[in-house]
Amino acid sequence: METKKIKCDKTKENCNGHLQLDFNGNELKIFNGKEISENNKELQTKEISSAYLNIINSIGEDSSRQGLLKTPERAAKAILHFTKGYNETLQEVVKDAIFDENTDELVLVKDIEMFSLCEHHLVPFMGKVSVGYLPNKKVLGLSKIARIVEMYSRRLQVQERLTNQIADALQEILNPRGVAVIVEATHMCMVMRGVEKFNSKTVSSSMRGEFRTNPKTREEFFHLVKSN
């Protein structure tokens, strides 16, 4: 396939250093400047395994002892799973599960489990996400909301950006009258290290359209998120 390379646009959520577009303007999946094929997925696993081998040796462990022999490769596969969201795009996740529906009432999918990696320390943060929207003649397949959460959370993140990206995605694909996203998470970088506050939780929200302009709509969202 013919491709052209463009300089990384830092505002693009899928940026890995470079974005490469095919001639229809579609983004290709790039790792270190290479399109991700099965072959360089293998290469990617090898490169990450070798980095983990260095880490194991650098902390003074014996990487040749039985329990650690396969650890670099296992860890490489694990980190690739934790960051699998880089290999997906919004269009691939949603496919064509957008349906015409004559409803204008709030849709809420709440308490979606979320696991992500803090981009500052590469340790997990995890919690739950609630997503609401006010349809504008279109509804989204419910599972796709959880899949959107999954795609953005399986990347190196800060919680605020994750929250905004989920709201932006809903806005982009549905053009609804409003979108509301709330994320409540525990950050292991604040629990297992650093300030070591193991009961603290971080709540972030992103309100668009009528959720931002109408306090009653916002209240209804928060009320439903809190209720059992």
Ligand SMILES: Nc1nc2c(ncn2[C@@H]2O[C@H](COP(=O)(O)OP(=O)(O)OP(=O)(O)O)[C@@H](O)[C@H]2O)c(=O)[nH]1
């Ligand atoms: N706003 C925001 N900050 C985050 C998130 N995850 C981690 N952080 C913070 O990123 C900051 C990085 O601060 P630095 O001073 O550079 O790093 P540090 O010395 O490891 O900081 P401490 O965690 O305070 O020990 C810390 O305050 C973290 O709590 C996030 O999702 N959102």
